[in-house]
Amino acid sequence: MLPSDLRNNIRRGDHNTHTSGVCQHYVQANLVVIPKEYAFDFLLFTIRNPKSCPIIEVLEAGQFESKYAEGSDIRTDIPLYHVYEHGQLTDKKHRIDDGWKDDFVSFLIGCSFTFESQLIKGGIPLRHIEENKNVAMYKTSIPTEKAGVFEGSTVVSMRPVPDALVQKAADITSLFPEMHGAPLHVGDPGEIGIDDITQPDFGDFVGIKDGETPMFWACGVTPQAVALQAKIPYMITHAPGHMFVTDWKNDEYLNGK
Template structure:
């Protein structure tokens, strides 16, 4: 399926689940939408925390079409959205065009789903894709660097990787700095504040087998944890695992980085 076809399917309400493993050769992005008055502070937050919030694109106030998606609409082309008020998740919506306003500024943030196709091409198995599940995501005790009202814990995504392929997985993902890059932690989850690996804060746990090591990458769900911690008055985001899929090919991204 081409990204344009997927976006149409999402917009029509046919695809309503996560986008992990979908359109694997194309860049996927997280979404954060804020009132204009908070946009500078959030942009500064992303610059101070590039590992968890690598910027792909910032849209002008009121704009909703990404340059990376022909005829795209970030208000309707994501399977599920979260609405936060005063740091609380107050609603989940399949589209946000009916609550859109001209003072809203949209940020597209790199997503680790982008490098998954390269891991698979490198013969590194990804169980959540094999089992058609969302990736497991956890809130950690790693603190982000504050900018204005924005501060709080880093969220990470976890993938169990065969021991013999851990170094290879780290090297492949390091090629994608705008998609969270190399892992922030490898091994014992307790070292980054995860007390029960079987209970992710977002997504689905797929088990860690003998001979496998859990690997953790910074995650674009971090702004949602920040919204809860900092009690942001108003923010719209993607639902964890439900991404904006662009027309930008992974290979084009890699070529631009050289």
Template sequence: MKPYELRELIRNEEFVKSTTGACNDFAQANLVILPKEYAFDFLLYTQRNHKACPVIDVLEAGQIESRLAKGSDIRTDIPLYYIYEDGQFVEEMTDITRIWQDDFVSFLLGCSFTFESALIKEGIPLRHIDENKNVAMYRTNIATEPAGQFSGPLVVSMRPVKNNQVERAKAITSRFPNMHGAPVHVGDPAVIGIEDISSPDYGEFVEVKEDETPVFWACGVTPQAAAVNTKIPRIITHAPGHMFVTDKKNEDFQ
């Protein structure tokens, strides 16, 4: 399926699920939408926390089409949106057209689904894709660098990797600095504040077998953890795992 075909299905609410494994050769993106008044502070937050929040496109106030996806509409082309108001999660929506504001600025952030494609192509299997699950994501005890109203913990995604493939996985993902790059932690989850790896804060858990090591990458859900610390009237994000699919090839971001 071509990205524009998938976006059309999403727009028509015929595809309302995680985009994990969809359009594998094409880059996907995390989303944060907020009023222009707060856009500079958020941009500063992304620059100070580039590994978790690598910006790949910014749609100016009121703009709905991304330069990365011809004919796209940021209000309808993500399977599921999360709505935060005054620091509280209030609802999820499949279409945000009715709450759209002309002063909304949209940020698209790099997504680890890009390096997942590279891992698979180079012989490193990913169990959550094999099991048709959303990747497991966790809040950590690692604080992000604050900016304005934005602060909070680093969120990470976890993938079990064969012990003898960990170094290759690190090298492969390091080629994609704008898609979270190399892991931020390898091994014992307790070191980064994850008490129970079987209970992710977002997504779905997959088993870590005896011959495997849990490997953790910075995650684009980090801004959602920051959103609950703000008093901004409204912030809109993608639901974890429900991404914006671009027309850009994964290789474009190496």
């Protein structure tokens, strides 16, 4: 499926689930929408925390079409949105155009779903895709670097990888620095504050078999954890695992286009 077809399906309400494993050869992105008043603080936060918040694009206040997806509308082209008010999740919506304001600034942040097709090409199995599940995501004890009102803990995504392929997976994902890059941690989840690996904070647990190692990558859900602490009046994000899919091909990204 082409990303434009997927976005149209989402806009019509025909696709309302996660985008893991969908349009695998195209760049996917996380979304953060905040009032212009807080945009500089958040931009500074992303600069100070590039592993968890690698910026792909910043849209001007009020704009909603991405340069990486002609004819797109970030208000309608994501399967599910989360709305935060004063640090509380207050609503889950399938479109946000009804309450759109001219002072909303939108940030598109790199997503680890982008490098998954490259992992599969490299012979690295991804069980959540095989089982049509969302990737498992966890809050950690790894602090982010504060910027203005924004601070909090880093969120990571986890994929179990056969022991013999751990280094290969790290090498492949290091080619995607704007999509979280190389893993943040490999091995014992307790070392980064995850007490129960079977209970992700977001997404679905798919098990870790004998001969597999859990690998953890910084995750674009981090801004949602940060929103809970910042308690700014209003903030919209994608729901975990429900991404904005661009027309930007992974190969074009790798070739610097």
